[in-house]
Amino acid sequence: MNAAQDVKPRDPVFVSYRHSDGFEIATMLAWSLRAAGIPVWRDVDDLPPGDTDARLEQAIDEGISGAVIVVTPDVAKSRVVREVEAPRLLRLHRDYPAFALAIVNAVTLPNGHIDYAAPDRVLDLAQPELVGVNQRSADGEGLQATTRQMLWHRIAAIRREMSGPEGELRVSIQTRNTPQVYDRTDADLDVRLRPSAHEKLPSAQGLKELGKALRLLPDAVTRAGVTAVRIEGGAHLSVALAVGAGIPSTRAGRMVVVDGRGSRWQSTSEAQLFEPPRLRVLREEVSDATPRTERTEVAVYVDLQLPRSDTAFDHFIEANGGRLVAWQHLTSTSTGLLDAEDGGNLAAEAAARVRDLSMSHANALIHLIYRGPFGVAVLIGRLTNSLRFIAYEWTDSDADDGTYLGPRYEAVGMVRASTPTGALEKVILEPA
Structure with missing residues (x-):
């Protein structure tokens, strides 16, 4: 030097x-x-x-x-x-x-x-x-x-070049790479997680480290003096939801997600419903049981991929239906590929429907199961202010002893935006 x-x-x-x-x-x-x-x-x-x-x-x-x-x-x-x-x-x-x-x-x-x-x-x-x-x-x-x-x-060192009316904090994230110095980009922050020993699920220890890092992320946005955040790369979808919740709309008015294919998914500022609607309820069920004294629980399956895939969610309902007061299976009203330019509205409606189901059942804990583009997952997460949800990850791996378990959703972590303890409140996933 x-x-x-x-x-x-x-x-x-x-x-x-x-x-x-x-x-x-x-x-x-x-x-x-x-x-x-x-x-x-x-x-x-x-x-x-x-x-x-x-x-x-x-x-x-x-x-x-x-x-x-x-x-x-x-x-x-x-x-x-x-x-x-x-x-x-x-x-x-x-x-x-x-x-x-x-x-x-x-x-x-x-x-x-x-x-x-x-x-x-x-x-x-x-x-x-x-x-x-x-x-x-x-x-x-x-x-x-x-x-x-x-x-x-x-x-502090990069604040001057980022701050201003059009300033944005660029955050690159990858959860499947083997991190080393040559994996970095030219982004302001290069978030990398500890590699997982599991073939489909993220690392439990890596999630704990991410949980601590997410405590710092909102203040990093504030210290940078930016009006927008740009997320680049790709990640496990449960991590995408948590990262989005780590930068809620109250901290940055605009967010853009650029995925691995270069598609740009841009957020709106609040959860809301649209006319015509972006989502429809494919299936749902409401329990007629007497309300319990403990916190109620609901489940929402947001499936935005084609072709439709219900097996893993059906297994989830079979195993957990008795504890749910209601559940919904949501899908896109579009019959073709999703339009990235409408991704913000799609995420805003998904967040609004999740919030409505929770609020209509005594502010219920949400089991949020998401299947769709990485960009929409981040944008949904950032619009979950005041909600507490469990994020899930899909896997079809066999048990350690070789027993076939079939496709299923594994609980990864408890997520809640705008809390001093960080958006990823608790890691539920067990180490591989």
Whole structure:
């Protein structure tokens, strides 16, 4: 780097650590950062075997926007971290104000508190330099705080070019890729989830990391000073619903979703019904049972794909019908392919019908099963303000012992927009 402008805020963050006692911490940190939209440069993901000494040089040559040094007791034994990476990262931090540096400190005092003097000591620095750098603990709370710190730095660095009447925050999301530094795009945020061991369902641990990241996303939109959000890429449909709920219409007046085929799905600002209608009720049932004292539950199946597919939803009703006070099966009034230009209206009507069914049954919990374009799923999610729903994912995988289970919908997570705990309130999906 020869000039301050060479520190590009959309470049990845380098993670420096000692393998012997820092590997697990670095792994958790990397997935936390990726879930929040920050690409990570890390040796095990981005270098072939045998290139340990060259990992920082390669990262700097390709561009990094900052670094996190994971300080553990064994760092004192690491020549690479002490003599190569830490000195170079500190020079970048001193020379370029745009370069973000954070410390995750796993060294504690006898009372359990962070030993703030440890980084300078274990890195054998001639002069104390890291005492004044923001240090966080290596537990879950500390890693989340480090993620938040790096995200706010990234947003602040790109705010000027985004803010304005037409400004938009670009968020790329993928849940099926194997994340590495070369998977990033030129978006403002590149959200990537931990790969799943399941062939159809997302990673349960990745969803938990996403849930924490979604707590930060609404404030990221506010800090960016934008009037619109653009979502790009593709994801499991349950994740698409949750991400949409994470950026409700109260935070960004306009949202555009560009899917993997380049189709643009643009939102409206509120859930509403249309004339002529975009959806029709294909099947429905209302229970005549006496209202229960506990919270009521309803189910909505929004099926927007052709040809029609009912088997998995029928299995869901057979297994859960006794707990539902009502359910509806909705489909498009169109007999052909959906028009992306009408996607916002389609999503707005779907959200309105879901809300009406819930409100007409004592603000019932909603089991929301969606089958259709990724873009519409995101747009439905952002219009679910005040609703609590369980998002589902389709699978036909056999049981672990080989037993045939057939096509079905698995509960993934509890979603609720505009809550301090984040849109993905609870992960229901069990680890594969």
